[in-house]
Amino acid sequence: MKQTVTLNIEGKSLELPVLEAIAGASVIDVRSLSSAGVFTYDPGFLSTASCDSKITFIDGDAGILMHRGYPIEQLADQSEHLEVCYLLLHGELPAEDQLATFKNDINERMPIDSQFAKIFDGFTRSAHPMSMLCAAVAGLAAQFHEGLDIYNEAHRKESALQLIAKMPTLAAMTYRKITEQPFIDPNPELGYAENFLNMCFGEPGRASQVSSTMASALDKIFILHADHEQNASTSTVRLAGSTEANPYAAIAAGIAALWGPSHGGANEAVLNMLEEIGDINEVARYVDKAKDKDDPFKLMGFGHRVYKNFDPRALVMQDSCHAVLAEKNAQDEPLLEIAKQLEKIAREEPYFIERKLYPNIDFYSGITLKAMGIPTSMYTVLFALGRTPGWISHWCEMLSEPFKIGRPRQLYLGSAQRNYTDIGSR
Numbered sequence: 404m405k406q407t408v409t410l411n412i413e414g415k416s417l418e419l420p421v422l423e424a425i426a427g428a429s430v431i432d433v434r435s436l437s438s439a440g441v442f443t444y445d446p447g448f449l450s451t452a453s454c455d456s457k458i459t460f461i462d463g464d465a466g467i468l469m470h471r472g473y474p475i476e477q478l479a480d481q482s483e484h485l486e487v488c489y490l491l492l493h494g495e496l497p498a499e500d501q502l503a504t505f506k507n508d509i510n511e512r513m514p515i516d517s518q519f520a521k522i523f524d525g526f527t528r529s530a531h532p533m534s535m536l537c538a539a540v541a542g543l544a545a546q547f548h549e550g551l552d553i554y555n556e557a558h559r560k561e562s563a564l565q566l567i568a569k570m571p572t573l574a575a576m577t578y579r580k581i582t583e584q585p586f587i588d589p590n591p592e593l594g595y596a597e598n599f600l601n602m603c604f605g606e607p608g609r610a611s612q613v614s615s616t617m618a619s620a621l622d623k624i625f626i627l628h629a630d631h632e633q634n635a636s637t638s639t640v641r642l643a644g645s646t647e648a649n650p651y652a653a654i655a656a657g658i659a660a661l662w663g664p665s666h667g668g669a670n671e672a673v674l675n676m677l678e679e680i681g682d683i684n685e686v687a688r689y690v691d692k693a694k695d696k697d698d699p700f701k702l703m704g705f706g707h708r709v710y711k712n713f714d715p716r717a718l719v720m721q722d723s724c725h726a727v728l729a730e731k732n733a734q735d736e737p738l739l740e741i742a743k744q745l746e747k748i749a750r751e752e753p754y755f756i757e758r759k760l761y762p763n764i765d766f767y768s769g770i771t772l773k774a775m776g777i778p779t780s781m782y783t784v785l786f787a788l789g790r791t792p793g794w795i796s797h798w799c800e801m802l803s804e805p806f807k808i809g810r811p812r813q814l815y816l817g818s819a820q821r822n823y824t825d826i827g828s829r
Contacts, residue, residue, distance in 0.1 A: 415439050426460050426469075442812040452633075453809070454641065458491060458796055459632045463709040468716065470630060471495070479719040484625040485509060485595050488567055488792040491630055492560075492799065512568035513589035513598070515576070519546060523580050532577035532784045533662045539573045540566075541655035548649055553802055562650045563795045570791045571595065574784045575602030581780065596622035599788070604776070616730045617775055620723040621785075624768050627716040628786055630793025631709075636660040636667070640794045641801055642809040650798055657794045658787050667783040670769035673704040674779045677738040677770075686744045694754060704766030705749055706759060713761050720767040724774075731774045742770040 406421035408431050417439055420432045430452045433443055445451045460469045468475040471490050478487055482496075489497045489505050497505060522542050526535050547565060552558045572589055579586050579602075587602045593611055597618040601611040631637070640657035644650065661667035679700075680689045692700040707714050728739060746762050749755040772782055 412439055412441060427462060444814050453638065454801065456797065456800060457494065458800060459630045461632050461709060464711050466710055466712040466715050475627065475715050476719055479623055479626050484622045487626050487629050491792045491796040492563055508564050509568045510591040512565050513572050515569060515572050520576065520586060523576055526580060528581055528583055532581060532781050533658065535577040535580060536573055536784050536787060537655050537658045540658060541652055543569065544649040544651040547651060551649065553647060553650065559799045559802060563799060566654055566791055566795050570788045571599040572602065574788045575599055577784055578603045578781055594618060596625060614730065616726055620727045620771055623720065623723045624771065624785065625789035627720060627764055628789030630796065636790065637794060637797050640798055644798045644801055645806060645809045653798055654791065654794050661787055661790065662783060667786045669703065669765035671779045671782045673766055673769035674773055676703040677741050680741050683737065683740050683744055686741060690748055704763055704769060705761065707763045712759060714763040716764040717762055717767055720764055724767040724771045727771050727774045739770055739774060
């Protein structure tokens with residue numbers, strides 16, 4: 404028997420159906436509230452489901468993250484990023500031949516037209532990489548607009564392939580721009596993460612020198628960022644997409660949302676914090692500052708607004724992070740030594756344990772990218788690169804069934820109706 408909730412308001416009684424979830428909390432369907440002339444008030448949409456989805460499930464209290472039912476720990480340990488991309492898009496893990504075809508489809512679409520690459524000429528070296536990436540992805544709409552039918556499944560698939568393929572190339576181009584180096588074309592013989600690293604750090608005409616440890620760690624970072632349910636940027640992609648906007652424009656909107664320091668800039672904030680601490684001998688003093696409620700200093704990269712117990716992605720990332728630190732001889736890098744000392748304190752001191760202030764994915768990914776030699780301004784770009792399959796999967800899911808244009812309501816608290824007065828009488 405289906406459950407309902409009865410709401411009595413202004414003499415009217417409404418029966419609101421309860422929709423049961425496969426996993427997690429069930430939801431009250433409030434769509435009929437408008438018939439009573441009222442709406443729900445939920446700033447930040449913290450208690451509101453804006454859609455239904457079959458892609459990703461999170462249980463923050465239990466520390467669970469699943470893509471299409473598969474735990475993130477299993478995917479990160481046993482698969483590669485493009486395999487996870489296929490899973491998010493198609494709902495099932497690929498067979499060997501399907502994965503090979505998918506990789507080939509991605510490799511064929513990675514190159515950027517030389518004429519299109521001139522978009523980067525409009526930026527100075529000091530431009531933030533996210534501004535360039537956002538503009539470049541939006542610019543793809545000009546290349547892939549004519550004849551695009553977003554209600555055609557084949558066209559949606561092609562858009563997904565183009566975005567997943569071109570994002571690492573465009574991301575690498577932003578790095579080469581800020582370092583004033585010539586662009587390097589993608590190499591179809593290289594893996595996804597290795598290709599990106601080679602396009603960033605390689606030399607034209609020279610074989611890839613990318614370490615397998617670095618490529619593996621970066622591939623894992625991409626997997627761990629691939630999707631995270633209805634976060635701010637994913638919701639932005641869905642909202643923009645609900646207007647029937649070009650998919651490249653919708654993804655560009657997601658990139659803009661991700662750029663915010665409260666969303667995608669967290670791992671960059673970790674490095675800024677380490678730079679503020681500055682010396683390993685200062686760690687204890689800064690930990691005391693973090694414990695002081697009257698001190699504005701905060702330890703970045705510890706705890707998580709969604710995961711109240713532990714971040715499952717951080718547990719996976721920890722080993723890769725330590726492997727990279729070992730290969731790069733981290734004792735020669737003061738900031739990484741500070742990070743290792745903070746990690747030790749957070750895992751041993753009762754203050755952190757009792758408050759569940761564990762190192763999260765941003766902590767480990769931030770110091771891993773630092774060890775790789777990637778500048779902090781590029782961190783959110785790599786986040787966008789990893790999150791692209793999640794964004795485009797949600798866009799495809801929304802377009803594959805009936806949907807409504809997003810149009811949140813408001814609680815109006817402004818002036819009541821007033822009559823206009825002539826400027827001389829005010």
